[in-house]
Amino acid sequence: MNEQRRQILDMLADGKITADEAERLISAIEREQPESPPGAGIRPKPRPKYLRVVMNAGDDAGGDGSSRVNVRVPLQLLRAGVRLTSLVPPQALTRINAELDKSGVPIDLTQLKPQQLEELIDQLDDLRIDINDPDNKMQVFCE
Amino acid sequence: MIPYLVTYRQRRRNGRWLRLYIPVLPALLVLSPLLLLAGLVGLVACLAFRISPAGALRGAGQLLCALPGTRFEIQDGRTAVLVSVR
Numbered sequence: 001m002n003e004q005r006r007q008i009l010d011m012l013a014d015g016k017i018t019a020d021e022a023e024r025l026i027s028a029i030e031r032e033q034p035e036s037p038p039g040a041g042i043r044p045k046p047r048p049k050y051l052r053v054v055m056n057a058g059d060d061a062g063g064d065g066s067s068r069v070n071v072r073v074p075l076q077l078l079r080a081g082v083r084l085t086s087l088v089p090p091q092a093l094t095r096i097n098a099e100l101d102k103s104g105v106p107i108d109l110t111q112l113k114p115q116q117l118e119e120l121i122d123q124l125d126d127l128r129i130d131i132n133d134p135d136n137k138m139q140v141f142c143e
Numbered sequence: 144m145i146p147y148l149v150t151y152r153q154r155r156r157n158g159r160w161l162r163l164y165i166p167v168l169p170a171l172l173v174l175s176p177l178l179l180l181a182g183l184v185g186l187v188a189c190l191a192f193r194i195s196p197a198g199a200l201r202g203a204g205q206l207l208c209a210l211p212g213t214r215f216e217i218q219d220g221r222t223a224v225l226v227s228v229r
Contacts, residue, residue: 050212065220072214080205087194087202 004029048125048142050074058135075121075142082117146211146228154223 005026012022050072057067093109100107129140151163171178189196213228 066218067220068216068218070214070216072212074209074212076209077206077213080202080209083205084202087198089193092192 002029048075050143051078051124051140052143053138053140055138056136075124078121079118082114082121085112085117086114144211145207148229150225150227150229152223152225154218154221156221158221 008017008022008025008029011017012019017025051074053069053071053073055067055069090110097107097109100109124142127140127142129138131138146167149165149167151161151165153161155161185199186196188194189199210228213226215224215226217224
């Protein structure tokens with residue numbers, strides 16, 4: 001049931017319009033928006049499968065050519081890698097935390113749950129990073 | 144599904160290409176004695192570091208199954224390396 005039809009029925013239930021008026025309004029809506037067959041609605045955007053990193057660097061002065069990097073990593077691989085982090089024993093995480101703290105990076109890895117990382121990967125769909133420089137160009141996106 | 148072909152291509156400084164096509168399943172079969180040994184070492188390591196061997200095996204399997212579609216292409220001047228997993 002679409003929103004307009006619901007509003008009309010609400011108005012009818014509240015007694016703001018009569019049954020005849022409601023019928024006329026619904027008919028008018030149907031004329032404006034012919035009923036689409038089931039499954040022919042708005043198609044959901046296909047979910048991206050790969051994370052791409054593309055970099056094109058121009059020739060440096062004195063260099064012997066341009067540099068190009070083209071990386072395609074399946075998002076499923078990132079998810080599998082994230083799941084592997086759940087196998088890291090807690091004592092190892094404690095030691096990593098201590099080393100990170102010693103290096104001036106006070107991040108508590110024990111607070112980072114695999115579910116949160118998976119959500120992060122799920123949200124990568126709309127990620128797009130474009131870095132344009134006169135000589136270099138870098139793009140990070142999902143496709 | 145596990146990967147079935149790994150392609151490695153390398154362009155050397157003289158411009159010639161080295162191409163390697165590695166069929167994964169036959170390579171795994173050939174290397175199976177070594178894999179068995181590696182599996183035993185992995186099992187001991189899991190027990191030593193108190194990691195669930197089943198979880199580690201599942202994780203490694205998921206990682207392997209997620210590999211198809213991976214592609215690394217790096218070119219620097221006349222040198223280029225391409226690794227593709229299908």
